[in-house]
Amino acid sequence: MHAMDDFTEEERTAVIRLLRNAIDADRYFLSDRVKTWKAALAKLDPGSVRPPPEPKPLLPPGAAPTRGGRRGQR
Numbered sequence: 819m820h821a822m823d824d825f826t827e828e829e830r831t832a833v834i835r836l837l838r839n840a841i842d843a844d845r846y847f848l849s850d851r852v853k854t855w856k857a858a859l860a861k862l863d864p865g866s867v868r869p870p871p872e873p874k875p876l877l878p879p880g881a882a883p884t885r886g887g888r889r890g891q892r
Contacts, residue, residue: 830862833862834859834862834863834866837855837858837859837862838859838866840855841855841856841859
């Protein structure tokens with residue numbers, strides 16, 4: 819018997835919510851701590867595992883990179 823079998827559905831839902839909030843609020847999203855929380859969440863609620871967010875592009879589509887900016891201009 820697993821310890822999770824002892825949880826009521828309400829308790830299980832509360833633990834899942836707590837894990838999601840902790841994962842979303844942690845600024846070190848690649849830390850071992852967060853990876854452990856995500857693994858636990860995947861076991862508790864397999865459908866809840868979200869893919870990592872897409873990285874934002876550094877430049878808008880079609881924009882050419884510029885050199886410098888205002889530095890170095892005289």
